[in-house]
Amino acid sequence: MPSVRLNRLRKTFGHLVAVRDVSVEFEEGAMTSVLGPSGCGKTTTLNLIAGFVEPDEGTIYFGDRPIADLARGIAVPPNHRNLGMVFQSYALWPHLTIGENVAYGLKMRRVSRAERDSAVMESLRTVKLETHVDCYPHQLSGGQQQRVAFARALAYSPAILLFDEPLSNLDAHLREEMRFEIKEIHRKIGITAIYVTHDQAEAMVLSDRIVVMEAGRVRQVGSPRELYEQPAGMFVASFIGKTNLLPAQLLEREEGWGVVRLDGRTEVLRCRCSINADDNARGYLSVRPEGIHLQPLDSAARDAGLTSRVCASTYLGNLHEYRVTWNEHTVLDVQQAGGKELKVGELVALDIDPSRACFVMEERVPSPMS
Numbered sequence: 219m220p221s222v223r224l225n226r227l228r229k230t231f232g233h234l235v236a237v238r239d240v241s242v243e244f245e246e247g248a249m250t251s252v253l254g255p256s257g258c259g260k261t262t263t264l265n266l267i268a269g270f271v272e273p274d275e276g277t278i279y280f281g282d283r284p285i286a287d288l289a290r291g292i293a294v295p296p297n298h299r300n301l302g303m304v305f306q307s308y309a310l311w312p313h314l315t316i317g318e319n320v321a322y323g324l325k326m327r328r329v330s331r332a333e334r335d336s337a338v339m340e341s342l343r344t345v346k347l348e349t350h351v352d353c354y355p356h357q358l359s360g361g362q363q364q365r366v367a368f369a370r371a372l373a374y375s376p377a378i379l380l381f382d383e384p385l386s387n388l389d390a391h392l393r394e395e396m397r398f399e400i401k402e403i404h405r406k407i408g409i410t411a412i413y414v415t416h417d418q419a420e421a422m423v424l425s426d427r428i429v430v431m432e433a434g435r436v437r438q439v440g441s442p443r444e445l446y447e448q449p450a451g452m453f454v455a456s457f458i459g460k461t462n463l464l465p466a467q468l469l470e471r472e473e474g475w476g477v478v479r480l481d482g483r484t485e486v487l488r489c490r491c492s493i494n495a496d497d498n499a500r501g502y503l504s505v506r507p508e509g510i511h512l513q514p515l516d517s518a519a520r521d522a523g524l525t526s527r528v529c530a531s532t533y534l535g536n537l538h539e540y541r542v543t544w545n546e547h548t549v550l551d552v553q554q555a556g557g558k559e560l561k562v563g564e565l566v567a568l569d570i571d572p573s574r575a576c577f578v579m580e581e582r583v584p585s586p587m588s
Contacts, residue, residue: 219408219410240435240436244412254430259435266278273286301377303379315351316353323370338351340373341372361396364385365399377410380412383415384400425441425442430453449576460506464481467481471495474493489576504576507539507552511571512568513567514566515565525565540552
């Protein structure tokens with residue numbers, strides 16, 4: 219299975235720059251998500267890989283094979299790229315059986331009837347729908363129809379599999395189920411897969427690596443853990459999960475760790491440090507809600523350490539969610555498992571876990587017209 223390599227890829231629509239100088243490699247055999255908000259360029263990037271649109275600049279390689287390179291006049295058509303694609307809509311023919319839907323691409327490739335039937339049953343077994351081969355789409359649930367679309371994409375053994383937000387039409391419970399099914403199927407087949415989504419949880423569950431995009435640019439590439447624990451900047455910190463952002467100055471840094479002073483405080487705090495942070499830079503301390511520990515403040519210790527006051531409390535069964543006042547302009551979100559429930563209005567001692575806090579720089583967002 220080949221890797222997919224993009225080098226300085228750029229695509230504009232009129233004055234709008236949809237993809238700007240994107241360079242990234244989707245590793246061979248890995249499931250990589252392209253994650254970002256609506257309008258960030260992720261679907262355009264997928265369409266460039268698929269060949270549905272052509273780049274204005276840059277190159278696309280599948281392994282060592284050039285697929286798109288305007289400067290050299292290379293533009294391999296979509297039907298010669300050996301791709302499988304799973305769309306947001308199931309795109310199943312309602313008048314065809316499940317078996318006939320899965321066989322459609324093979325039939326267009328003039329695969330023999332015997333080979334076709336064998337490939338269809340193998341694909342349906344992979345998605346656990348072999349007993350539904352003679353059913354029609356309207357007889358299946360939404361989740362089952364999406365699995366049929368997955369089986370159709372797998373039937374002709376593509377080298378690369380593309381997903382364009384395939385779960386967005388399913389309800390929350392089905393989406394959660396399908397995440398794990400897709401992950402398990404990918405683990406078995408080991409195909410190079412690129413999965414476009416705006417859902418952070420979906421990307422975290424499914425992916426070996428995540429490419430985070432904003433305003434047509436790649437902001438960071440890494441494993442789910444790397445992005446969560448050591449975001450490269452404010453956008454990634456706030457987009458991947460919940461976080462609290464506190465203005466701060468980086469005093470010193472060494473091997474991924476730093477020491478910061480929060481604005482308006484005299485204390486210094488140890489934390490992780492983003493890879494692009496500069497010495498003595500101003501930025502923000504990104505603190506995850508589970509990285510803050512609260513406990514009732516003993517009257518004898520009210521002058522010690524960081525203090526705050528509980529302004530909201532929500533019981534969620536496995537944890538408590540609190541909002542605490544940091545200063546007159548800032549409220550912190552805190553998630554805490556176990557322990558005695560804290561009351562609204564209670565004064566608390568606040569402790570920040572260095573491994574759940576990271577100093578990040580503020581980033582300039584480019585104009586979509588430049």
